[in-house]
Amino acid sequence: MTERKPLKKSTIKMADSSLKIPLGNSEEVKTISIESKENLTMDSIEEQESVAEAKLSQEEHRRQLIEELDQLIENLRILQAEYPPPSNSSKQQSDQKEMRSNQFSPGMSLTVLQRMRNTINEDILDMDTWRGIWYMVNYSLESQRDLLRRRMAGDYQVDEWGYDEEVLQTVAPFFTFMYKTYWRIQTNGMEKIPGEGRTLLVCNHSGQLPWDGAMLGTAIYNEHPNQRLVRTLLASWFPTLPFFSMMFTKLGQVLATEENGIRLLEQEQLVSVFPEGIKGVSKTYWDRYRLARFGRGGFVRMALKTSTPMIPVSIVGAEETYISLFKVPIIAKMIGFPFFPISITWPWTGPFGFVPIPTKWYIDFGDPIPTVEYGPGAENNLVLVSQLTDQVRNVVQDMIWSRLVKRKSVIYG
Amino acid sequence: MADKKVILVTGVSDYWGTNIASRLLEKFESLEEQDYSVIGLDSEPPSVEIKGLDFIQADIRNPLLVDLLKSEHVNTLCHLAFLESVRNSEAAFDYNVMGTMKLLGACSEAGVRKVILKSSTSVYGAYPTNPAFITEEHPVQGSRDYGYNRNLVEIEAFCNGFRRQVPEMILTILRFVNIVGPKADTPMTRFLKEPFAPVLIGFDPLMQMVHELDVLDALLFAIQNDVPGAYNYAADGILPLSRVIALAGKIPFPVFHPFAYLGVGITQNMRFPTTKYWPIELDFLRYSCVVDTQKMHNELSISPRYTAEEALREFAGDQRLRRYMPERSALAYDEERLRDTMERRKRVREQALDENHL
Secondary structure (H helix, E strand, C coil): CCCCCCCHHHHHHHHHHHHHCCCCCHHHHHHHHHHHHHCHHHHHHHHHHHCCHHHHHHHHHHHHHHHHHHHHHHHHHHHCCCCCCCCCCHHHHHHHHHHHHHHCCHHHHHHHHHHHHHHHHHHHHCHHHHHHHHHHHHHHHHHHHHHHHHHHCCCCCCCCCCCCHHHHHHHHHHHHHHHHHHCCCEEECHHHCCCCCCEEEEECCCCCCCHHHHHHHHHHHHHCCCCCCEEEEECCCHHHCCCHHHHHHHCCCEECCHHHHHHHHHCCCEEEECCCHHHHHCCCHHHCCCCCCCCCCHHHHHHHHHCCCEEEEEEECHHHCCCEEEECHHHHHHHCCCCCEEECCCCCCHHHHHCCCCCCCEEEECCCECCHHHCCCHHHCHHHHHHHHHHHHHHHHHHHHHHHHHCCCCCCC | CCCCEEEEEECCCCHHHHHHHHHHHHHHHHHCCCCEEEEEEECCCCCCCCCCCEEEECCCCCCCHHHHHHHHCCCEEEECCCCCCCCCCHHHHHHHHHHHHHHHHHHHHHCCCEEEEEEEHHHHCCCCCCCCCECCCCCCCCCCCCHHHHHHHHHHHHHHHHHHHCCCCEEEEEEECEEECCCCCCHHHHHHHCCEEEEECCCCCEECEEEHHHHHHHHHHHHHCCCCEEEEECCCCCEEHHHHHHHCCCEEEEECHHHHHHHHHHHCCCCCCHHHHCCCCHHHHHCCCCECCHHHHHHCCCCCCCCHHHHHHHHHHHHHHHHHCCCHHHHHHHHHHHHHHHHHHHHHHHHHHHHHHC
16 A cells, blocks of 8 residues: 555554544544554554454454544545535534543543543654644645635635625634633524524514624524524615625625515525614613514514514523613714714723623523414504514513523623 | 518617617528518618618607608617716717607607617616615616716606506516626626726625626517516626626725715716726615516526626636737627628629629
8 A cells, every 4th residue: 555664553552542532623533544544454464463362353343443434534535625524513522522521430531631641742753643734734725725716716606695605614713702702602492493494583682783693693503403594684784884794795694674584584594583673782781681662573574474483582691792871873873873872891992892791691592483374465464463573572571581580690691 | 561570770880789780680581581671770870881781870869750760660669879978968868868758759659569778777776775686666766976877767767657658569678787798898898897996895795797698689589579568687696796806807906985985976077087997886886786587587588698607707708818819809890891891792793794694
């Protein structure tokens, strides 16, 4: 196979590590398997000669595992010649780590840790490790260069709403950081969102900047088994802002008009609405968690027209990200903003006024409210529309209160 | 006499008129139809000779046009005469808007059965409140900053009323999205012909494209079939502006939008090259104006052959080639003319031969 003949020690060690170290990410897997693949023939020859039978079965088992892994990686590489396979979702990784550490007693896990540390130290002295790292770096550099070249040549696709998946994947780490580390968001009832099909999420809006919409999208993108893309319907003010308009379109967000909403739902998409709109997002600290009027019921008409179930969503914690003391309508009118808040940090500290407070957030999904039983033409029934609007509003408000009952601290949850 | 197809094409000296007239003639010839005639109308004769075209030199605002339409028994009119000027010039307004109004009036007077107008989807205007897909029923409320767009909006507004006044006439309005192609001269091609494409910082609107040949096909289809009403006409594919520029091989030149608006506002009506670089209204570089093509697909049995991407790629390829051989278009034109001359001489010779035999 290859002319190089690495030491046997390293072979076994690599095999060891591939079994014992919880695999960090796919790139690690790749490095290990590349090296172990080269040593495979050596293994099989020496096994036949010297290793005892009991050990043989173990070796055999191990070899099979490595072979399988190699096969998988080889298949992946054939399928996607240019790109590294996507990394495991971080949720899976952390779950795996937790599960493993629970299985060991404290003393044992210390030993495991010690052994892991030893292998790492030895690895640094090993040429193969460095070759692996070089391979990794080279690989990622090449894919970056390729991405850049394709973007420059215009060789990419967007869907008819302007959603660009590559842009989403580029900014996703930032939002995931805000989601996991900064606000430590906890979701409940994610299983109520169906894996596919039209669904309308109805949420409360708060927090001066639309972080809550971004976090709802991040939550479902990260935690939902189908990684569904949330299409948030946004206020017509955002498209007039530079950068915001561009980013929102590329991330698959759509202007809030009834035509757009109906079209999205008919395409079986997951749509989220914030019916409170600007009134909700501009709430001062004194009005926090008290829902504003739920628009003109446009979202209910959308749901009735397309027979879409509505899922009420409450987001708790976003209200305290900025502490808005009062609003100054005169300045807002002068600079053409829908509102201008005065918070404890804005506008006194300049750009630092945009830094949100790291509160603990909870996103709760309620039980779906079906609309299919009202039949066609129900969207023209004004009484029904206003009733349903109030019903959804009350459900969301109740969900917020029941979460606030359980919340002990704003920062620690 | 009633069955005879008499088609009048206005603006026959321009790119669109010339091509429509010659394609119509070609088509009729290939179908071996006898009763047809294509009349071309313009204030100047076409620069390329069109075989079989009955050219009449006149202005579309001429009051005697009614008599011409009557005496020639015109039953289909394809109105392509349009002065495209960025400046809000009174002359262009008079020619475009008043000309169209007078022409349509003459048509209703002379009992012309069908009128086809070429319009643009820019009449809807680019606004942040636009729905993501604009249908034909959307009000025509485009901005009136740029001359050509203002004229189109005026014409469309007039047509709305005209359609109600003269319900028996088949009035087809084809609203095309940005037209690109190697030969046509449109605001979009002018925007993409400069090496730098000035864009607005932080805005990347969605755009649609259609190839020039598809435009001609659509116009021909409307001439040959009865499709009353307004139609959006766009090729498949919706591209962000950044991708349009990348596909055309241009370098984006970002400008902060308040400055751009200020600059265009001040210099628009002066002889200053700002609008040379911004032949497209700034709003269209800021907000998306994407139209719904459902009606086109359902009711017209013709759809564009080129996708937006293919159209742009072809345009870019031609631009690249033009760098190395600027005489290319002139050469093609020369060739055409030589072929015509040869054919004409052959005809003359044959005639002389026939006469000799007699």
